[in-house]
Amino acid sequence: MSPEPEKEMKGKRDKPEKGSPVDRAGGESRRQEVDAAPAGEIRIGAFICNCGTNIAGFLDAKDVSDYARMLPNVVFSRENLFSCSEAGVTDIKNAIKEHKLNRVVVAACTPRTHEPLFRAACEEAGLNKFLFEFVNIREHCSWVHKGERDIATQKAKDLVRMGVARATRLEPKEEITTDVKRTALVIGGGISGLTCALSLARRGFMVTLVEREKELGGLLRYVNVLYPSGVSAGTFVASRIKEVKKSSRIEVLTSSTVQNVKGYIGDYVVSVSSKDRKSRDVNCGVIVVATGANQLVPEGHFGYDGKKVVSQLQLEGMLRQGKLKSKRIVMILCAGARIRERVYCSKICCMTSIKNATLIKKTVPGASVHLLYRDLQCYGVANEEAYLGAKAMGVRFVNYSLENPPVVENGRVRVSSPLSGREMSIETDLVVLASPLVPREGAEVVSRMLKVPLDENKFFLEAHVKLRPMDFATDGIYVCGTAHWPASVSESISQALGAASHASIPLTRGYVKVEPIVSELVDEEACRGCGMCAAVCPYGAVEIVETDKGPKARMIEVACKGCGVCAASCYKRAIGISHYTDEQLDAQVRAYLKGDE
Amino acid sequence: MLDAGRHPNIEILAYSEVESVKGRAGAFTAKVRRKARFINEELCNACGDCMAKCPRKVPDDFDMHLRDRRAVYLYFAQGIPAVATIDKDHCTYFEKGKCRLCERVCQKEAVDFEQKDKILNLSVDAIVVATGLDVFDPTPMTQYGYGRIKNVITGLEYERLINATGPTGGHLYRPSDGTLAKKVAYIQCVGSRDLNYCKHCSSVCCMYAIKDAMLAREHDVEANSHIFHTDFRNVGKWFQEYEQKGKDLYGINYVRGRVGEVQEDKDGNPVVWYEDTQKREVKSLTFDLVVLSVAAMPAKGSEELAKILGIELDDSGFVRVRAGEPADTSRPGIFSCGFCNGPVDIPESVSQASAAAMRVAETILPQVKVASG
Ligand SMILES: Cc1cc2nc3c(=O)[nH]c(=O)nc-3n(C[C@H](O)[C@H](O)[C@H](O)COP(=O)(O)OP(=O)(O)OC[C@H]3O[C@@H](n4cnc5c(N)ncnc54)[C@H](O)[C@@H]3O)c2cc1C
Numbered sequence A: 001m002s003p004e005p006e007k008e009m010k011g012k013r014d015k016p017e018k019g020s021p022v023d024r025a026g027g028e029s030r031r032q033e034v035d036a037a038p039a040g041e042i043r044i045g046a047f048i049c050n051c052g053t054n055i056a057g058f059l060d061a062k063d064v065s066d067y068a069r070m071l072p073n074v075v076f077s078r079e080n081l082f083s084c085s086e087a088g089v090t091d092i093k094n095a096i097k098e099h100k101l102n103r104v105v106v107a108a109c110t111p112r113t114h115e116p117l118f119r120a121a122c123e124e125a126g127l128n129k130f131l132f133e134f135v136n137i138r139e140h141c142s143w144v145h146k147g148e149r150d151i152a153t154q155k156a157k158d159l160v161r162m163g164v165a166r167a168t169r170l171e172p173k174e175e176i177t178t179d180v181k182r183t184a185l186v187i188g189g190g191i192s193g194l195t196c197a198l199s200l201a202r203r204g205f206m207v208t209l210v211e212r213e214k215e216l217g218g219l220l221r222y223v224n225v226l227y228p229s230g231v232s233a234g235t236f237v238a239s240r241i242k243e244v245k246k247s248s249r250i251e252v253l254t255s256s257t258v259q260n261v262k263g264y265i266g267d268y269v270v271s272v273s274s275k276d277r278k279s280r281d282v283n284c285g286v287i288v289v290a291t292g293a294n295q296l297v298p299e300g301h302f303g304y305d306g307k308k309v310v311s312q313l314q315l316e317g318m319l320r321q322g323k324l325k326s327k328r329i330v331m332i333l334c335a336g337a338r339i340r341e342r343v344y345c346s347k348i349c350c351m352t353s354i355k356n357a358t359l360i361k362k363t364v365p366g367a368s369v370h371l372l373y374r375d376l377q378c379y380g381v382a383n384e385e386a387y388l389g390a391k392a393m394g395v396r397f398v399n400y401s402l403e404n405p406p407v408v409e410n411g412r413v414r415v416s417s418p419l420s421g422r423e424m425s426i427e428t429d430l431v432v433l434a435s436p437l438v439p440r441e442g443a444e445v446v447s448r449m450l451k452v453p454l455d456e457n458k459f460f461l462e463a464h465v466k467l468r469p470m471d472f473a474t475d476g477i478y479v480c481g482t483a484h485w486p487a488s489v490s491e492s493i494s495q496a497l498g499a500a501s502h503a504s505i506p507l508t509r510g511y512v513k514v515e516p517i518v519s520e521l522v523d524e525e526a527c528r529g530c531g532m533c534a535a536v537c538p539y540g541a542v543e544i545v546e547t548d549k550g551p552k553a554r555m556i557e558v559a560c561k562g563c564g565v566c567a568a569s570c571y572k573r574a575i576g577i578s579h580y581t582d583e584q585l586d587a588q589v590r591a592y593l594k595g596d597e
Numbered sequence B: 001m002l003d004a005g006r007h008p009n010i011e012i013l014a015y016s017e018v019e020s021v022k023g024r025a026g027a028f029t030a031k032v033r034r035k036a037r038f039i040n041e042e043l044c045n046a047c048g049d050c051m052a053k054c055p056r057k058v059p060d061d062f063d064m065h066l067r068d069r070r071a072v073y074l075y076f077a078q079g080i081p082a083v084a085t086i087d088k089d090h091c092t093y094f095e096k097g098k099c100r101l102c103e104r105v106c107q108k109e110a111v112d113f114e115q116k117d118k119i120l121n122l123s124v125d126a127i128v129v130a131t132g133l134d135v136f137d138p139t140p141m142t143q144y145g146y147g148r149i150k151n152v153i154t155g156l157e158y159e160r161l162i163n164a165t166g167p168t169g170g171h172l173y174r175p176s177d178g179t180l181a182k183k184v185a186y187i188q189c190v191g192s193r194d195l196n197y198c199k200h201c202s203s204v205c206c207m208y209a210i211k212d213a214m215l216a217r218e219h220d221v222e223a224n225s226h227i228f229h230t231d232f233r234n235v236g237k238w239f240q241e242y243e244q245k246g247k248d249l250y251g252i253n254y255v256r257g258r259v260g261e262v263q264e265d266k267d268g269n270p271v272v273w274y275e276d277t278q279k280r281e282v283k284s285l286t287f288d289l290v291v292l293s294v295a296a297m298p299a300k301g302s303e304e305l306a307k308i309l310g311i312e313l314d315d316s317g318f319v320r321v322r323a324g325e326p327a328d329t330s331r332p333g334i335f336s337c338g339f340c341n342g343p344v345d346i347p348e349s350v351s352q353a354s355a356a357a358m359r360v361a362e363t364i365l366p367q368v369k370v371a372s373g
């Protein structure tokens, strides 16, 4: 590797506009803060990376580097074969010291991969890392303008000029840190909440588990045996409850609900009111939502009456108590699910039905079971096996269509099956409806208090459906189990452990650190406390507080992600985003519009 | 992937395999073979100069052999670590003792033909298995014509075709004559739910077929798709809504019925013979391209790996986890997550992965000391 010989051309450089960046946001500046740099000279170093041939292969990097050196405030520039290499980084560090740089601009690839590296380089050379500006001339330029060398070179110059303009106005910043109270609150004491609480307790954290009912266990208290394992649901959940009660780190509050939530990650104050205890405040660092789901009572579907036409949950009860007297059983699936009013598939009711159908065939001599379904959701290994097992046991599977649903009438179920092409009239003494899981009552209240969203079905809405199924957009709050979407016990447990894992990250550290790229009330005078910002903030990071000057917005820095919607919504322009100030962005835009002079 | 690659607590040993594991939870020793890349990982910057010069073309396995790579190659553009590898089995120098062009052009002097496999003995407290899946090769199911009829491809091959960074830049050029495929059929449960091949339901193929058909339409408004399915298994969050959207907004035709046979007409178009179970007739439809939603099964080599680790597998070859502890294998200290535990999609894999991480933390980390009060 032969680095370009250093070519400094200080003499030719435009005069730096010392002191006062001229292109400040128009009009009189209400903002009283002084530019940090203008106190002294602004000395920018610009580094243009070749990225091997990735950049230099498609544009003239040397030309860009020479150009950069002519820009206002740039005292040094150079191109590197690979700025990210050991040599490239050392080069930056040396230049900072030698040339007394107080701003660094690197024009290279993407901040997504390399910003931390260059920031660290600045820091190691004694420069605040927020005085670093990254310009992307690879993804945004060389890669998309292959074969247009001149245009690509010109665009790279534009981008660098803009970067330099912003760099001139950068200010040193410190990361924001807050302590995290090393305790957790888990809302909901079903299998998910129990598992999550236990897991956190095993890591040493104190947990408060709030359950609305008198007893822990959730829906599994009413279930007979579990698919696919065949173990008793009651025994299974009882053993987990026992562990929870034994744990010295878990405080269980039954017959209790959450009344009010204040605070943010690391420091929540949650007031819990209990029927049999005085209400009290729980101080915690993180919150896990495990409020579960209940089976829809299939009122209005297939003649449900709770006696001759019952739900799967009722059947579970009969089986558990040995009270099943019927012998000719017809199960109708998707009762209240996958219909226009409730589009979703509840995932667990096919398997619940197959489980119970098989059990009846096994334990009730001479029983017949017909299972009327639309699509059988036996996904995976064990479920498909259970289905084959049920068929082998003599459970009769009859397909029906949404357009032509089964009709239940005194002692018979009429169904026409598109798969067999037959009309059937099945004699029966018990119809069992598999109805879907629906979110528990009160989910909205929890959602409102925690400022986390629900979806259109009132299940909790996670941060990202694919990649962050247990997180909310708001840090410090997590979700697991059927509160999030219908799930089997095993899926609920995975999610509960997963939520515990995510929650334990801030708990273990004992602090959270956030980038100081956050919203700030730059003009308190102007703020009318209208609350628009608080209403639009997706992270619950803005609140309206009473001050002696009336209601004002207050930013919760640790909760803020710097997305800027609050600033955009503020008609008084009282909110700004630090590190992306109006001045900085304005300067960038003006630098672009100004073109090469 | 990037996050993992950048994390200070994660060391990635790519191009490596575990050869033996001794010890117990809290004190395992794992013998790991780091296969020689013949490239110095410290020096290589993945600039690609070597690949530009390498004369030897090899079918690209990442792109499902739909295009060629060179003997020195990056597995795929975003791969971590971003380091080139020389494929010893196809390299001209290793074959003929002459060439070393890559060595000459590499400005970082990263090419190292003397590099040897390295054996590492790692001391670890816990092990997580996450070996995922491989797809079923449908060649033995001759009725579908895979391998015989050029325009019959697998779902994974389709994923590469429709991918903007894939061999056709995201255009559905069909293999036989390179024309744009407009009428596409997806055949579900190929090798899945089939006692002769894989008994299990692969869980993800119904959804990815819908996704693929949607993508075809997004690329080309004239694209028209048929999905031939048995039970249509779309059970995850918003999957029914997705299915509905596929029908209403993307014009996908869902046909319930198993396909009996795929034939080829004189123009190379695949002809799908199927039983329309709703109408109870045997019918045929001619397509430009047929995509087989082939079964997904445990990754190749997972049986040997299970022996090395001393963990149990189920009859289908997936890792057997303990009831009530979905991240625990049969051996204490060894955890598992993702598709190797049984068919799961991405969100389920993600939550299982976090669960496995939590179980590791619970098992091996000292408890955090929390001052009471
Ligand atoms: C008929 C039937 C049979 C089933 N059979 C099986 C089976 O065999 N195998 C299987 O894997 N799965 C089965 N399931 C699914 C299984 O029940 C769920 O996976 C499991 O219950 C989910 O647990 P959870 O903790 O997420 O929710 P839940 O069990 O619903 O627990 C939630 C808890 O939170 C409490 N709560 C709710 N809101 C609040 C609030 N605001 N404040 C405080 N507490 C609150 C509730 O009172 C409840 O105790 C079945 C479901 C049904 C309906």
Ligand SMILES: Cc1cc2nc3c(=O)[nH]c(=O)nc-3n(C[C@H](O)[C@H](O)[C@H](O)COP(=O)(O)OP(=O)(O)OC[C@H]3O[C@@H](n4cnc5c(N)ncnc54)[C@H](O)[C@@H]3O)c2cc1C
Binding pocket: B016, B017, B018, B130, B131, B132, B133, B134, B135, B155, B156, B159, B204, B208, B211, B296, B299, B300, B301, B302, B305, B337, B338, B339, B340, B344, B345, B346, B347, B349
């Ligand atoms: C065609 C197709 C399309 C799909 N589309 C979607 C979709 O749109 N959405 C969705 O949610 N899901 C989709 N899926 C499912 C998705 O691919 C899986 O859920 C996911 O890949 C599982 O992740 P994993 O990490 O468990 O396994 P994998 O992604 O298979 O990763 C396993 C890794 O382990 C490595 N490995 C294997 N054996 C060893 C060994 N012995 N030693 C070292 N390393 C080893 C492999 O090389 C691989 O890198 C699709 C699947 C297929 C087949």
Ligand code: SF4
Binding pocket: A333, A334, A335, A337, A338, A344, A345, A346, A347, A348, A349, A350, A351, A374, A375, A376, A377, A434, A436
């Ligand atoms: S799991 Fe089965 S019964 Fe339940 S909604 Fe889905 S398809 Fe219908």
Ligand code: SF4
Binding pocket: A379, B188, B189, B190, B192, B193, B200, B201, B202, B203, B204, B205, B206, B207, B230, B231, B232, B233, B293
């Ligand atoms: S997911 Fe759909 S296509 Fe795949 S095996 Fe299961 S039922 Fe068949």
